[in-house]
Amino acid sequence: MAGWNDVPHLDEKTKRDLLESTPPHLRDARSKGYPVLGSGLVYPVDEETIKVAPFALPDSWPRIVGIDFGWDHPTALVWLAWDRDNDIVYVYDCLKISEQTPVQQAPDILARGDWIPVAWPHDGLQTEKGSGEQLAQQYRDAKINMLWERAQFEETGTQDETKVSRSSVEAGLMDILKRMQTGKWKVFNHLNDWFHEFRLYHRKDGKIVKTNDDALDASRYGTMMLRYAATPPVPTTRIDPRQRKYDWRAG
Template identity: 50%
Template sequence: MRRLRPREVEALLADLAAVESRRRLEDYRPYPKQAAFHRAGASHRERLLRAGNQLGKTWCGGAEAAYHLTGLYPDWWRGRRWARPVMAWAAGHTGEATRDTVQRVLLGRPGSPGTGLIPAAALGSAMAARGQGGLVDRVTVAHAAGGQSVLKFKTYDQGRERWQGETLDFVWFDEEPPADVYSEGLTRTNATGGLVWLTFTPLLGMSEVVRRFLMEHSPDRADICMTIEDAAHIPPDARARILAAYPPHEREARARGVPALGSGRIFPVAESLLAVAAFPLPPHWVLLGAIDFGWDHPTAAVRLAWDRDADIVYLTACYRVVEAVPAIHAAALKPWGPAMPWAWPHDGVNRSPGGGKPLAQQYREAGLNMLADRAAFADGSTSVEAGLMELLQRMQTGRLKVFAHLADWFEEFRLYHRKDGRVVKQADDLMDATRYGIMCLRHARADERLLPPPPASEGGASDSWMG
């Protein structure tokens, strides 16, 4: 067999690279958070993929756009589908930014069409944009069902007025748009019941657009947060170096998609000081559940395990569900510990609409071992600020740890903040439950199922241990 010459090897490798560059959509395999984002499109009209830098958010948004434009959905796809050609917009801040991100991901670099996520065979005619070299104004894409989809590239700096008039099936915003531009883009999909999705790192903090997804709950909206730990292409040993390279005030936003909250953050504590891998609990540690009641906002609960010898509290489980009755919540929480005591807030004495039983009593009758009285410190006080200070002191001194897999808890922890000195009472349900638990630690008790049996009686029979 003849040995290939160096130039022949280089040419062969170039040919292989060219082939691979035209199979990007076929080769796309989403990480779990990206898959969750796609899946949410089946039931949510508005979606935000809130992620750190270089984690794959733009690639994820571009892959979804390419699937809808071509109709070439993979077998694993569980998101929204169109069985016909679509009309769509994709946008970035400026013409240059749109060309170098959104257009590059979908079409390839200028001069190399078909090397992006939209296969070369599907690309039709393209019209160049005015005023920005290499920027495409619109392109047609062959759809698997027949006919042509149409994609137009837009920019935020065109202003709200240039976003009016069209009727669209979907709009993709890459990087955060101004609130008025986002509203116009969403309006373009009203008549079709179409989709709008955003992919960005929230460097602008708690902006109006971010607050819409994080604070204004709606069945039409989904917020998916992707952190550096969710990006498998970044080796674990490289993550610490990447984090250290970011300015401290941008670190959480650039690595974990956390809106910059500045001095308003209630717990300015690094997650690395809190997160620990889950482990079996020693039988002599005492347990306590704590619940925050809700309906239109979630009912939330946490389980605390207290190592009294070291005075370290471990948060080992959390639960957050909206619009369910007490019996449903109780059934989900009782397996945490049938006899485990439960702390509850002041509204547990409130009666249900129509004169029903108090909430705490409903949970008690459903099988949870609710404490006799609402959550309070040993002296009877119920100060919110005192509870927050106790939590903060435990975090800073290493006496509060949280099992690292409890993503819902860490999500609220990252967003928990003040405005004008006051605690913002939104997306704080697990934080409230944790505070109730810390206030009532003295009521924690050991799990009887884990304790060793007592010594056998003189008659040889073993008595059951009742605590």
């Protein structure tokens, strides 16, 4: 993709004039080179409204990781922080890894917080032919803090009412879309892999096109299990000495 900033002969005034003369729904496509998918977009939201500059996350905001398993297509992990007071979810980190086993992936995951729970999809229950061990268990064996059940919404009502809806893809998509539309879903603006998928995520004939969607699937799994997000066991920031007479890490 190439945009106006990649064209040296366009000065700032020309760019402004061109932008003003371009219909709003085509501005990103023409100025930044983003593909136009029109009504087929799963998340028809201006990405500028969900972008935020990275900042230090408060220790009081619980965290969770969503993982989408892969091999030839990447394994994707997305880290979420939840501002519970305002019910805003922040995507603050994203990692995509190809052709690596759970043991090989573990150092990169653990380095981001070995205490953070990991939400995983139903294919984590699949067993490897050689060892007979479930995929989710292979991550546990690598010291990854996998949740004890696969990603699904909290049970409500009767068992018959929730049997299908607890793992509904559409319900997960609508939950995130509603958050985006109401200012309750934010993404750190440097996460290029995440935004690349966001721009291309679309439907064809009403069905999700299942290509290049690993990070977005991981985001959905994490959001479905947001109730299990956890705060750090040891604060990562020093306590204001005017409020506390000691550093929590030092006891």
